[in-house]
Amino acid sequence: MQSLINTLTDPKFLIAVLAAVAAAAAVFSIGVTFFSGGSNMRQRIRRVALEREKLRAEEMSRLRGTGKDQGPRSIRQAAGRSYMKNIVERFSLEKAFRDENTADALARAGYRTQGAMTTFLFMRFVTPFALFTLSFAWMSLSLFADRPLWMNALYALFLGLVGAYLPNLMLKNKTQKRQQSIRRAWPDTLDLMLLCVESGMSVEHAFKRVAKEIGSQSVELAEELTLTTAELSFLEDRTRAYENLARRTGLDNVKSVMTSLIQxxxxxTSVGTSLRVMAEEGRESRMMEAEKKAASLPPKLTVPLILFFLPVLFIVIISPAMIRVFSQNVHLS
Structure with a gap:
């Protein structure tokens, strides 16, 4: 019994047992991969293909704005859009606030459905009145309670007039952020498209593949490329799909590339040659933009340097001399 315990507690025996277990686990995992993986390979491929088609249908439905969500949230959204639509139609807000560039401005911000247009018109109509009411109540009850009501109403009216431009400012801010994301990822997108086209892919498959790859860098650009892929598949003329992409982004570099593809x-002519030229121009423009930012850095650092760095430097340099002078004066006195 004692010998058995000594054998089980022997380090060499434990190392050998652990090595045998590890070898058996490795052999088992490799064997399972080789023997059981090939039997259901066709079923796995079929399931992946069906899942891909399902995701493609859902993405197409979402991008076209015809997707129907189920649940209480969709019911609340439908109710919200219904009363907004009634107000827009009753007060003829489309004639008052909508022009020929409103739809393009919303598309550049990522809002392409009719519900987004209705919400934007509704917010332009409601925001001034809501801001006027809230500011008047807040000034009259807390901030300027001791002042006359007509003065508070005048201040609130000014804030209400500012609120009339608030939806446009928010839309412009959203557009700038979206365009900045697309602008940063566009040179890499051209390089990927060039690789796909030169490898033998068609333009539709190149857009689809690049949309999947560029999503980790810019979700907005991946969304636009996915929508362009859908338009290339069901539109009769490719020119419309290219023009729609340039119109939705509102960027000059995207417009130039789409013009080259249209030509x-x-x-x-060769699509690869056009993409190669545009990719080189995109890399050069990105390098020039980086150099421009680097050149503008010294003037921006001048004021902080004068205000924060130089006084501290003078104190560090002059303090020992001043301390020595003061100490000598104390000794002399």
């Missing part, structure tokens, strides 16, 4: 498709 290549119309006159039968």
């Amino acid at each position: 290549a498709d119309r006159y039968g």
Whole structure:
């Protein structure tokens, strides 16, 4: 019994047992991969294909704005859109606030459905009145309670007039952030498209593949490329899909690339050559933008340097001399 215990507690025996277990686990995992993986390979491929088609249908439905969500949230959204639509139609807000550039401005911000247009018009109509009411109540009850009501109403009216431009400012801010994200990822997108086209892919498959790859860098650009892929698949003319992409982004570099693709498709020239030229220009423009930011850095640092760094430097340099002078004066006195 004692010998058995000594054997079980022997370090060499424990190392050998652990090594045998590890070897058996490795052999078992490799064997399972080789023997059981090939039997259901066709079923796995079929399931992946079905899942891909399902995701594609859902993405197409979402991008076209025809997707129907189920549940209480969708019911509340439908109710909200219904009363907004009634107010917009009753007061003819489309004639008052909508022009030929409103739809393009919303598309550049990522809002492409009719519900987004209704919400934007409703907010432009309601925001001034809501801001006027809230500011008047707040001034009259707390901030300027001791002042006359007509003065508080005048201040609230000014804030209400500012609130009339608040939806436009928010839309502009959203557009700038979206365009900045697309602008940063666009040179890499051109490089990926060039690789896909030169490898033998068609333009539709290149857009689809690049949309999947660029999503980790810019979700907005991936969304636009996915929508362009859908338009290339069901529109009769590719020119409309390219023009829609340039119109939705509102960027000059995207517009120039789409113009090159339109010319290549119309006159039968090489798409790869056009993409190569545009990719080189995109890299050069990005480098020039980086150099411009680097050149503008010294003037921006001048004021903080004068205000914060130089006084501390003078104190550090002059303090020992001043301390020595004061100490000598004390000794002399």
